[in-house]
Amino acid sequence: MGRWTTTVFSFSITATDGAARRGVLSTPHGDVETPCFMPVGTRGAVKALTHRDLEDLGAEIILGNTYHLHLRPGDELIARAGGLHAFIGWPHAMLTDSGGYQVFSLAGMRRVTEDGVRFRSHLDGDLHTLTPESATDIQARLGSDIAMVLDELVDPDSAAAPAMERTARWAARARARMLELRSDARLAKSVLVTNTGQAQFGIVQGGTDPALRTESVQRTLAVGFEGYAIGGLSVGEPVDVMYDVVAHTAPQLPAGQPRYLMGTGMPDDLVACVARGIDMFDCVLPTRNARNGQLLTRQGVISIKNAQYAEDLNPPDPECGCLTCRRFSRAYLRHLYVVGEMGAAMLNTAHNLYFYLDLMARIREAIVFGSFEKLRSEFHRTFSRRPQQSR
Amino acid sequence: MGRWTTTVFSFSITATDGAARRGVLSTPHGDVETPCFMPVGTRGAVKALTHRDLEDLGAEIILGNTYHLHLRPGDELIARAGGLHAFIGWPHAMLTDSGGYQVFSLAGMRRVTEDGVRFRSHLDGDLHTLTPESATDIQARLGSDIAMVLDELVDPDSAAAPAMERTARWAARARARMLELRSDARLAKSVLVTNTGQAQFGIVQGGTDPALRTESVQRTLAVGFEGYAIGGLSVGEPVDVMYDVVAHTAPQLPAGQPRYLMGTGMPDDLVACVARGIDMFDCVLPTRNARNGQLLTRQGVISIKNAQYAEDLNPPDPECGCLTCRRFSRAYLRHLYVVGEMGAAMLNTAHNLYFYLDLMARIREAIVFGSFEKLRSEFHRTFSRRPQQSR
Numbered sequence A, B: 001m002g003r004w005t006t007t008v009f010s011f012s013i014t015a016t017d018g019a020a021r022r023g024v025l026s027t028p029h030g031d032v033e034t035p036c037f038m039p040v041g042t043r044g045a046v047k048a049l050t051h052r053d054l055e056d057l058g059a060e061i062i063l064g065n066t067y068h069l070h071l072r073p074g075d076e077l078i079a080r081a082g083g084l085h086a087f088i089g090w091p092h093a094m095l096t097d098s099g100g101y102q103v104f105s106l107a108g109m110r111r112v113t114e115d116g117v118r119f120r121s122h123l124d125g126d127l128h129t130l131t132p133e134s135a136t137d138i139q140a141r142l143g144s145d146i147a148m149v150l151d152e153l154v155d156p157d158s159a160a161a162p163a164m165e166r167t168a169r170w171a172a173r174a175r176a177r178m179l180e181l182r183s184d185a186r187l188a189k190s191v192l193v194t195n196t197g198q199a200q201f202g203i204v205q206g207g208t209d210p211a212l213r214t215e216s217v218q219r220t221l222a223v224g225f226e227g228y229a230i231g232g233l234s235v236g237e238p239v240d241v242m243y244d245v246v247a248h249t250a251p252q253l254p255a256g257q258p259r260y261l262m263g264t265g266m267p268d269d270l271v272a273c274v275a276r277g278i279d280m281f282d283c284v285l286p287t288r289n290a291r292n293g294q295l296l297t298r299q300g301v302i303s304i305k306n307a308q309y310a311e312d313l314n315p316p317d318p319e320c321g322c323l324t325c326r327r328f329s330r331a332y333l334r335h336l337y338v339v340g341e342m343g344a345a346m347l348n349t350a351h352n353l354y355f356y357l358d359l360m361a362r363i364r365e366a367i368v369f370g371s372f373e374k375l376r377s378e379f380h381r382t383f384s385r386r387p388q389q390s391r
Helices: A051-056 A066-071 A075-080 A084-088 A100-105 A132-142 A160-183 A185-191 A210-223 A239-252 A267-274 A285-291 A323-327 A330-339 A342-369 A372-382 B051-056 B066-071 B075-080 B084-088 B100-105 B132-142 B161-183 B185-191 B210-223 B239-252 B267-274 B285-291 B323-327 B330-339 B342-369 B372-382
Strands: A010-017 A020-027 A030-034 A036-038 A061-064 A093-096 A110-112 A117-120 A127-130 A146-148 A199-204 A227-230 A259-261 A280-282 A294-297 A300-303 A384-387 B010-017 B020-027 B030-034 B036-038 B061-064 B093-096 B110-112 B117-120 B127-130 B146-148 B199-204 B227-230 B259-261 B280-282 B294-297 B300-303 B384-387
Touching: A010 A342, A020 A342, A030 A036, A036 A061, A036 A342, A066 A075, A066 A100, A066 A132, A075 A132, A084 A093, A084 B330, A100 A117, A127 A132, A132 A146, A132 A160, A132 A185, A160 A185, A160 A199, A160 A210, A199 A210, A210 A227, A210 A239, A227 A239, A239 A267, A267 A342, A267 A372, A285 A294, A285 A342, A294 A342, A323 A342, A330 A342, A330 B084, A342 A372, A342 B342, B010 B342, B020 B342, B030 B036, B036 B061, B036 B342, B066 B075, B066 B100, B066 B132, B075 B132, B084 B093, B100 B117, B127 B132, B132 B146, B132 B161, B132 B185, B161 B185, B161 B199, B161 B210, B199 B210, B210 B227, B210 B239, B227 B239, B239 B267, B267 B342, B267 B372, B285 B294, B285 B342, B294 B342, B323 B342, B330 B342, B342 B372
Parallel strands: A036 A280, A061 A093, A093 A146, A146 A199, A199 A227, A227 A259, A259 A280, A300 A384, B036 B280, B061 B093, B093 B146, B146 B199, B199 B227, B227 B259, B259 B280, B300 B384
Antiparallel strands: A010 A020, A020 A030, A110 A117, A117 A127, A294 A300, B010 B020, B020 B030, B110 B117, B117 B127, B294 B300
């Protein structure tokens, strides 16, 4: 048994441009070109899109949320169905979070000890416990291609050191459990492991303190994982602070392993953090904002409900090649949004995710051609986070 | 100027089998093979499906609701955008109802006179008037390929004769207005007519009384339209009564013109009424029921929320070739429904509409091959309206 690696999961860098890296993640459910963006499919479905839509958009990997799937329909039921890929009918790569993020968001409904987190379900108030070991087992049953360790999250104003230290201790326990599941076939069978090629990623914490981040990197590397995530960012800190933490942390991670920046971000964040050496991203913004009528364009965000679009026959983004922009006008999308048609969420989501996935494709191409810095400066020059006031 | 026909709308029968007819409706936005089922796109969108999904399902014509579109976004706005086809991005055929059905459903919020119907919007209480002439103008602005005359609807327990007679008088006024729009280019321009090839259908009323139906047929034919609808059915009467009214009425309509049974029905109703000479159908059942978790199968309806499907890895209908059945299990669809994912409505709607549209395709094929009676008896033998109690 390889100590740190599974037999089927691998990562290789195929080109670099400055600190930006192009690579390929090989998983039991296909290859994923990086840098990549992972659409969020919380409960086994990306909201308002079918799997076919996602495939057409070029999504090679999606994210599932362990907390939600553990509660409904339950990870044991999913394991009996053959794992998450079989259960939801998605044959491509998937990553699952540890469930920790959702649990730590349940303010007042959870209690943290060294053992793990006790929490009450937001659905029925039932008491559950999540430990580094059980989070590993749940994800082993789900059978995602990449499982995340349970980490301790604190709000940005709390002291980051104790949570970073506990995260490191939990990482060692999660890894020990994972190696046990990999080496003990009888245990794996009793736990209902559904994907023997599952990789496990550690998570670097430490808030915004460079020294703590460095210590977290060292302690997480000492445990050893197939890949490494940077957690605890995009939680309200200024965007420059986030960029600085990424710039400080990413270069300390092993060059030959994937780096995943959790829960980030806006399109310009993706460009900025690829420039700082990140390979993987996930974020609910493109899908959630789509359902709220916020559409991304080359020039920035437009709010489709605004009256100014009532008779605007232009596509959301005249430069965009997505199915929504090729067929529908701002006027029609505004109408669908205003009357509350489900189609508004569907067409807006398809557009926003195309924007993200197309951006990642252009980033990958630019890295190969050595023109990433040009793409980056051009993108930051034209894209604005603020809603457009006029066309 | 042709007196009854537009230059571009035509209908031809290509095969018959008993009273069942196969034909082709030619419209300014493409041909429609009949017998056909028209998915309902109330506000310019079939709920939970994209236009691309509809095209993949083989839908050649959809229905839009005049009442809803008149209120929001408004028929004048739609006309300024070039008409409904341009506004919603649907290049294929469309039929619009007159708006009457919705208005007459606004119990207590409408008042009927010989002139028309005054009603209050269900959205803001604003006062509107719908007359035979204004319903014609509104649909001329929408520019559907088939416009319906305004008819008077009464509940099944009221006397049918006065409403039938008023419908006949209104039909003459609606037709006169339509012919005026067709012959007077200046008027057409001031009204904002967007589809000069629009056909107009009359509606036969008369409740369940054969004599009244016959009289209504005669009076409607005397006005003369491009096609004829049978209205006032599927409003609560026993299904056999509906079949009898259709069997009585359809043969009295001109053999060379399309016959449309409004608002019907369940799949077995479609088979039964094709057998009685109907060419066109529309109904909200497949789409509305899909959103309520009711899935059609060859054996009948299943309610996907039932606990019995929690671990059922079979597709909704093992004999079905739709995208939903080819990829997803009952267990997954139940999960999506139970957790309230939009994907449940999307996948269920795609399945139910496939069921309807595939059934119509099989009916058309059977008529050509002279095997429609075999299809009909087989269908009635295996399909049950009642929910399945077990697989």
